[in-house]
Amino acid sequence: MIDRTMTPLLEVRNLQTHFFTDQGIIRAVNGISYDLHEGETLGIVGESGCGKSISAFSILRLIPNPPGKIVNGEVIFEGTDLLQLSDREMCAVRGNKIAMIFQEPMTSLNPVLTIGHQVMEPMVLHQKIGKKQAIQESIQLLSKVQLSEPEARMNSFPHQLSGGMRQRVMIAMGMSCKPKLIIADEPTTALDVTIQAQLLELMKGLTRDIGTALILITHNLGIVARYADRVLVMYAGRIVEKATAKKLYSSPSHPYTIGLLASVPRLDQDLKKSLSPIEGQPPDLLNLPKGCAFHPRCRYRIPKCFTQSPELEQISDNHEKACWVDVH
Amino acid sequence: MKSFIINRIAYALLILFFVTILVFSLARLLPGDPIQAAAMFNADLSNQEIVSELRARYGLDKPIYIQYVIWLKDFIQGDWGTSLGSGEDVLEMFFRRLPITLELFAGSVFWSLIIGLPLGVISAVKRNSWLDAILTTTSIFGVSIPVFWEGIILIYLFAVIFPILPPSGYVPFAESPIDNILSVILPTFVMGTHGAGLFARYVRSSLLEVLGQDYIRTARAKGLREKSILLVHAAKPAMIPVVTIIGLAWGYVVSGSFLVEYMFAIPGLGRMGVDAVFARDFPVIQATLVMVTVNILLVNLAVDLLYGYLDPRVRVRGNLGQ
Ligand SMILES: Nc1ncnc2c1ncn2[C@@H]1O[C@H](COP(=O)(O)OP(=O)(O)O)[C@@H](O)[C@H]1O
Numbered sequence: 001m002i003d004r005t006m007t008p009l010l011e012v013r014n015l016q017t018h019f020f021t022d023q024g025i026i027r028a029v030n031g032i033s034y035d036l037h038e039g040e041t042l043g044i045v046g047e048s049g050c051g052k053s054i055s056a057f058s059i060l061r062l063i064p065n066p067p068g069k070i071v072n073g074e075v076i077f078e079g080t081d082l083l084q085l086s087d088r089e090m091c092a093v094r095g096n097k098i099a100m101i102f103q104e105p106m107t108s109l110n111p112v113l114t115i116g117h118q119v120m121e122p123m124v125l126h127q128k129i130g131k132k133q134a135i136q137e138s139i140q141l142l143s144k145v146q147l148s149e150p151e152a153r154m155n156s157f158p159h160q161l162s163g164g165m166r167q168r169v170m171i172a173m174g175m176s177c178k179p180k181l182i183i184a185d186e187p188t189t190a191l192d193v194t195i196q197a198q199l200l201e202l203m204k205g206l207t208r209d210i211g212t213a214l215i216l217i218t219h220n221l222g223i224v225a226r227y228a229d230r231v232l233v234m235y236a237g238r239i240v241e242k243a244t245a246k247k248l249y250s251s252p253s254h255p256y257t258i259g260l261l262a263s264v265p266r267l268d269q270d271l272k273k274s275l276s277p278i279e280g281q282p283p284d285l286l287n288l289p290k291g292c293a294f295h296p297r298c299r300y301r302i303p304k305c306f307t308q309s310p311e312l313e314q315i316s317d318n319h320e321k322a323c324w325v326d327v328h
Numbered sequence: 329m330k331s332f333i334i335n336r337i338a339y340a341l342l343i344l345f346f347v348t349i350l351v352f353s354l355a356r357l358l359p360g361d362p363i364q365a366a367a368m369f370n371a372d373l374s375n376q377e378i379v380s381e382l383r384a385r386y387g388l389d390k391p392i393y394i395q396y397v398i399w400l401k402d403f404i405q406g407d408w409g410t411s412l413g414s415g416e417d418v419l420e421m422f423f424r425r426l427p428i429t430l431e432l433f434a435g436s437v438f439w440s441l442i443i444g445l446p447l448g449v450i451s452a453v454k455r456n457s458w459l460d461a462i463l464t465t466t467s468i469f470g471v472s473i474p475v476f477w478e479g480i481i482l483i484y485l486f487a488v489i490f491p492i493l494p495p496s497g498y499v500p501f502a503e504s505p506i507d508n509i510l511s512v513i514l515p516t517f518v519m520g521t522h523g524a525g526l527f528a529r530y531v532r533s534s535l536l537e538v539l540g541q542d543y544i545r546t547a548r549a550k551g552l553r554e555k556s557i558l559l560v561h562a563a564k565p566a567m568i569p570v571v572t573i574i575g576l577a578w579g580y581v582v583s584g585s586f587l588v589e590y591m592f593a594i595p596g597l598g599r600m601g602v603d604a605v606f607a608r609d610f611p612v613i614q615a616t617l618v619m620v621t622v623n624i625l626l627v628n629l630a631v632d633l634l635y636g637y638l639d640p641r642v643r644v645r646g647n648l649g650q
């Protein structure tokens with residue numbers, strides 16, 4: 001079990017990442033805070049464009065600059081603030097202590113390098129092991145992620161593999177230094193449903209085996225329910241609700257979360273009726289409304305929502321929300 | 329891959345065939361013929377009988393397509409005829425001058441790469457900085473500067489104002505290696521300028537595109553340093569589009585050699601070709617043009633092979649075609 005009394009593995013404090021564009025400042029991540037404990041799985045959900053990827057990239061400082069910049073906050077990992085590290089020290093964390101699995105398996109592998117080369121790279125870089133041993137370990141890794149014929153695959157190029165196989169390679173790459181934390185940014189969104197399930201089971205199993213914490217980003221609440229211990233719901237660069245996965249499902253409290261849950265197809269409902277996406281346009285980050293960013297789409301709004309932006313507040317044990325209205 | 333190569337070779341041969349027809353007819357379309365040209369300097373040739381006898385000896389009295397077939401057969405067999413001007417064997421002339429021009433080619437490719445690649449890489453890595461702006465302006469200048477103008481300026485600078493290099497002439501390597509190098513610095517630089525600018529432009533844009541790709545982000549997320557990312561992850565994919573312009577740049581090197589050899593009085597193939605045009609020396613003109621074509625086709629073939637080597641996706645497509 002996860003021991004929440006210990007110091008967290010990762011503490012994100014008031015993280016703000018902005019993009020300075022010709023049209024104006026995009027506050028893609030606008031002051032988020034959360035903790036993550038060793039071995040824990042944290043789900044981050046929200047509609048496309050709400051800042052899930054950028055908040056994850058910010059942890060590893062992979063924000064393209066210009067136009068992006070982490071303008072504020074702390075990312076404390078194993079006691080040190082990653083945002084204060086030199087570039088060289090940061091390189092020693094990436095791929096070693098914290099690994100990342102990206103959303104697009106088709107474009108995230110280098111087309112001109114062999115699978116073997118790409119899987120071996122982090123071990124050779126961080127663990128300083130010889131090439132022979134790295135090859136052996138890579139073959140083992142590839143068989144662990146259930147890639148067929150792992151030895152032959154070492155010499156393949158990415159274009160010879162399907163999307164699902166490439167994502168298995170990405171997972172193997174992420175695991176190669178047995179990191180403390182893996183950030184998986186919509187790892188299965190681009191794949192079809194049966195492969196999604198296989199890969200998520202695989203990741204869950206592998207992270208449990210080596211005690212790795214996992215940040216699982218998705219816009220699929222079904223996935224979060226099944227695999228995450230705790231969940232952050234993001235809207236327009238902020239966290240609007242934070243709870244254990246159980247509580248989020250049994251008693252969702254933010255109108256946005258309620259809307260999201262209503263749009264998840266359930267097996268016990270008529271399909272047509274169950275698909276009720278939240279009304280209104282997703283927010284335009286260049287032009288956020290005053291007050292609560294969600295109020296234009298909110299069914300429960302009160303006058304206060306038009307003028308004042310709510311902060312996260314505890315509503316029960318392990319449950320916080322940022323909303324003026326008591327929906328229950 | 330094999331069928332890919334065979335395909336390219338067949339294509340090259342077809343182009344070569346059409347070019348020989350074109351080259352042969354072009355030479356005949358120049359006003360006047362060589363006997364006429366010679367007659368202006370030689371009183372004996374005012375005699376009509378001698379003129380027709382000479383025409384018959386050189387085959388100039390036969391229908392033009394027969395002249396072509398005879399010429400092509402001879403040419404393939406290595407009989408390139410004799411120069412109408414000097415009476416020398418054209419094949420011998422060609423091979424005597426070939427090393428000189430090859431040295432110029434090698435020198436200009438050297439300049440193109442040694443200047444163009446670093447400029448492009450620095451521009452891309454320091455994109456949108458003042459340094460990038462300066463380098464980009466420089467490379468546009470390099471692409472657009474006319475060869476003769478650049479030649480004159482450089483001769484004036486480095487042979488007249490600061491007389492450190494010879495203004496013209498060529499010293500064979502065997503005679504004096506140092507003087508040889510000194511004598512080719514200016515001409516090869518002039519020939520390579522266009523290619524340097526072209527490479528800088530293409531390397532910059534290609535590298536910028538590659539650096540924005542998802543797999544570069546993956547490489548960063550693995551903890552690789554910027555230098556390894558450039559060398560291991562970005563260099564090869566960025567070179568793929570750059571390779572395709574080698575053929576284009578080569579065309580400029582070859583055409584530059586005609587102007588530059590003339591300008592710097594270098595006794596290479598370019599000079600031979602220009603002299604031959606002025607003298608209406610058909611056998612030499614034809615040999616020059618055909619060999620220029622062969623040269624450009626060979627370079628383009630090499631480019632195709634290099635492309636296949638760099639891009640594994642091309643390699644596989646070739647395999648499937650077997
Ligand atoms: N390179 C960029 N330049 C400008 N804006 C960006 C850039 N990348 C992301 N953004 C902005 O950041 C917001 C959040 O993006 P992202 O984190 O990728 O969303 P998602 O939740 O779908 O992962 C987007 O709405 C977009 O406007």
Ligand SMILES: [Mg+2]
Nearest residue numbers: 052053185186
């Ligand atoms: Mg995303």
